[in-house]
Amino acid sequence: MTVQNYFPAAGSELEDIGGGIKRRVTAYADNLMCVEVHFETGAVGALHSHPHEQITYILSGRFEFNIGGTKKILSAGDATYKQPDIEHGAVCLEAGTLLDIFTPCRADFLK
Template sequence: MTNPFVKTFPAVDAGNHVTRQVLSDSPELMVVSFTFAEGGVGSRHNHPHIQSTYVQSGRFEFFIGDDTFEVGPGDSFVIPSLAFHGCRVLEPGVLIDTFTPRRDDFL
């Protein structure tokens, strides 16, 4: 019997030594895992979604607007709607991002 509440999404190559996998979604909310290999880069970009990022593992240098900061396991922060942001890997790892509303471009 299949569970209507559990969906499985494939991992996809997001480029720049990054793999993206949607973990769960609804129109109002989406949770996504990003796995960064050595040399991984999250290119600077912006979007209308509010984003919350949790560092599951690894170390990253993040850029939000004109601010730069380092994060590691257990750290979390919010990126406001339309803020230009990106990151680069200091140590390979995994970021868990939550978006509201859902990032339809990831489906």
Template sequence: MDSPPFADASALPWQPVAPGVERQVLAHDDGLMLVRVRFEAGAVGTVHPHPHRQVSYVETGVFEVEVGDERRVLRAGDGFVVAPDVLHGVVAHEAGVLLDVFSPAREEFLD
């Protein structure tokens, strides 16, 4: 099921993901999904792969980002791309928010 054409973030639930990490699905259809992920300082987005393409934007905070064999520290305004099935993860050096776009949509996020 597709989300409505407009996302009122104040009315959308946050889902716990891991200690100090929660996500909010903002909008989606079968082929595309926009997700906001909020991290407390020190929280970890565990290294993992998935079959979806992913583009992420650092809205706020400072993150150590690992994509494949590369690791970089990214700050607000920076971004990264993850190809399907590539290992990737983050560590929040400061509290912050990532905006993640997935193609196709992550159906497991809708359960």
């Protein structure tokens, strides 16, 4: 992968992934990726797992997260950590935006 150092927001668009969820890959390299995810109230990030480590920072809104079967309600300023292969998901209780950080890069998010 060619190294890119700048990722202007003007050069990317929100991708509608359905169900009241939109995302934008904000920056990435082979070993790291940052993704902005917008949720409408009631939108569900279905339970899933992947081999990547993930940190989620809640920029705005209110969400019920389920990580490994444990549920917690979090809001702006809170964060989560998901180790590789743990089942996780979220329900949006109040419209908001998440910032997801993955390592390594989620190649499946790139077009």
